[in-house]
Amino acid sequence: MSCWSLLDRCCEKCSCTLNNPCSNFIDCRITGPLCHDDEQCRELRTRRFEELRYGETGSKIRVPIASCTLATGSEAVYNAIREAVGKMRLKVTVTITGCHGLDFIDPWVEFTAKDMPTAIYGNVKPGDVPKLIEDYFIKRDVSKAFVLRDRKGTAAGEDKVPLLEELDFWRKQYKWVSRNCGFVNPESLEEYIANGGYKGLSRALKEGPERVIDEILRSGLRGRGGAGFPTGIKWRIARQQSATPKYVVANADEGDPGAFMNRLLAESDPFRIVEGLTIAGYTVGASQGYIFVRAEKPLMARRFQIAVEEARRHGLLGKNILNSGFDFDIEVILSAGAFVCGEETAMLAAIEGKRAWPRQRPPYPAERGLWNKPTVINNVETLAHAATIMAEGANKFTEVGTEKTKGTKMFCVTGSVQRVGAYEVPVGTSIRCLVEELAGGAMGNCKIKAVQIGGPSGGCIPANLLDLPIDYETLQSAGAIMGSGGIVVISDENCMVDVAKFFLTFTSAESCGKCVPCRVGLRVMWNILNKITNGEGSEEDIDTLRQLAETVRTSSLCALGGTAPNPVLSTLRYFMDEYKAHIKDRVCPAYVCSALIKYRINEESCIACRQCALNCPVNAIFRVEESGKYRIDEKACISCGVCFTVCPVKAISKVSASG
Amino acid sequence: MKVKIDGKEVEVEPGTTLLSAAEKVGIEIPRLCVIPGLYEGSSCRVCLVKTPAGRLFPACNYRVYRDEEFVSNSLDLWEMRRVNFELILKFHRIECWQCYRKGQCSLATLSKELMVEGIPVCSECPLSPSECLLQKGILCLGMITQSGCRAECLFSGGECWGCRGPISRRDLIERAFEHYIELGYDVKAVISKAEIFWNSLSELKIVKEAADRVVDRE
Ligand SMILES: Cc1cc2nc3c(=O)[nH]c(=O)nc-3n(C[C@H](O)[C@H](O)[C@H](O)COP(=O)(O)O)c2cc1C
Ligand code: SF4
């Protein structure tokens, strides 16, 4: 057992200190020692790597502490594990980690030991913990595990449990930026470095800014925040500006409902983003960086704060980083919390302490941004990509992807699917692969009707186009956007007009109100959709809707208004029949719009349990004397649907109000 | 810097807005929200112009730093400006009869330029709110009549007879009827005066319905 950490000096001969940093520090920790040769120093490193993997005691339990796992109770599991390990006097290290993105197995835990296969247990409850620990560490039995990460042939039941990389939802992913997520301790700089961290910055500082820009350009990296602007070009424009000082900003204001890849990445591997931001700062010639974090994601903000402080404490931020003469520091800023704060110019206003209003571009921030100085703004995933590209090389990055967009992208698949989660796949993967093979297809007996890609301002792609590859250009021509990578699966139980209205409810409420098309146009469009779902629509409404959508899309000041009509335009394009049914026949084909449906009790199947009558808020259900069964008084019924959900034998059905 | 707008070239200082560049060659671009030097937030979006490639920019806010070309006069631009202006009017409480701007406002001016209907004759009436004929017991139809006649009848000392037909917004018609009732006029009298010119118009029905709703509410 040792207490030596990779970040400490290995012996007296190591000359690296905060005041006199060594430019080879990172390489030296991994493959060193470099400046001197000593068997003992080398051994120290090998031993430490082993300890980081299996714990100082040879056995380790990792519990994910990230917002998604906390929501399902991983903190209680963590405490239960600490308690059980203590009571059983086991020599097991318990640490925290981030999240794999496999939300359907939350909360999970990972058990590992030198002579045992690494096992992941899914959907763990605190009560299960003692039994699981006993099985694994004492009986050496892994048969209850959800998956194994390797096989060693040393445990009972090994052959009954599949390997993680054999399963579709893992095998079809390409873990590039998210490689560390769920595997390392996100609060430990040491673990990050042990897993290849800071190699990118180290290389960048040695090769110089121009070479960094070349490498990023060669990788073809495009911004992952939505618009897909080539990152290398953005950096070059900012670098060429003569005005100083310059700034770099990481955009961690992820605000799309249904998108959580940025949060997951930042909570699971924050150092990668800090490293990426440092590289960006070095490349454009900035000495101050900001991380703009959504205040509603406090754990993400805390992890960034810890990462920045740790990096500063070990000389990876501050003066003369790795003896390169480059000074750089980062401040974490909490966002004001509106969706529009993620828009780059609104974000700059917020950082300056003003109201978060977008402003008209040009001038673009790379020319005039924070305090009118050149400013690079990048999405956190973009920055993490940049750090990884600098470490692994552009060639590796370009191995996957499409002609126009290289590399991978993280997507969040939510909605009516079996395996809600965040998946990283090569750009150009088909929607079908993501939704069916990775996320497991539609939930229950439903069928997929459409997928909404790109968040609330994306577009609905119908099921017959699921084979489209996901890249910026294809999605754009299909009427959706890449956005930040949120994918909401819509099943045949949803009404598409209602879906369009739902997204418009969000965007019209989130409009900052600065420009007319977005502030008023979206509100008027919402009113029309509301009219249609109430069965009061007319033929002209469709034309008005289309004209308004076109005007809002093209003439809004920022991309919030510029993309908000997408759900309407895309549903008009692919689901016109549903609009027509609402308008012409006054029928909601999916039986969702409450003004257009009635509830009816089938007396044959009714078992006279009286549940519906007891729960009806307006006492609209009465007993029919002759049969003893129940019936709905259609005049009194307000179509709330309570009876439909409480009936134990599904004797209540929805019928069209007009029919 | 040379800017070309609708084919006309003009030499300007770097940093000049497109709006002033256009003015130099006598091109009037409609505008509403801009107060040069004070507010250039480009909110109203009625000054939009486009590049030959079709990218839209507000002329009030776009500053020229290199030689560029723009189009300010095309059907789709006018259409877009009109829709945006209509959106602004949509939630504006148009009651020119008692508004102290009395039509001397950019909304009334722009509505003519962009040919947007919905502003009543009162916006063109020469009488101040306190001189309004309705105050004197003379039944004037200005409140519910579409403007554009430059209030000829009012200028010649008479009242509005509604020859241009009713304004299109139902909510404004309803407000006008509320005002008629407030001032002691009989709704029936208003309708029968309106029928003189509007008898053959299908919009008369809308006006009558609006009147009924107001009466019901009262
Ligand atoms: C309404 C709105 C919200 C946005 N939210 C985010 C966000 O949460 N995160 C983000 O990275 N980019 C967001 N963007 C995009 C940013 O404006 C900007 O394009 C991006 O941060 C640039 O980084 P990239 O080049 O790395 O993609 C948003 C844009 C708009 C219009
Ligand atoms: S839908 Fe609601 S209001 Fe109607 S009968 Fe059922 S519970 Fe009562």
Ligand code: SF4
């Ligand atoms: S005069 Fe102008 S500001 Fe006044 S109510 Fe009429 S349109 Fe509005």
Ligand code: SF4
């Ligand atoms: S006199 Fe007639 S037109 Fe003039 S303000 Fe009064 S109602 Fe309007």
Ligand code: SF4
């Ligand atoms: S009668 Fe006709 S022309 Fe005369 S003021 Fe009224 S609307 Fe104008």
Ligand code: FES
């Ligand atoms: S929200 Fe983009 S300007 Fe209105």
Ligand code: FES
């Ligand atoms: S005048 Fe309002 S946007 Fe230009």
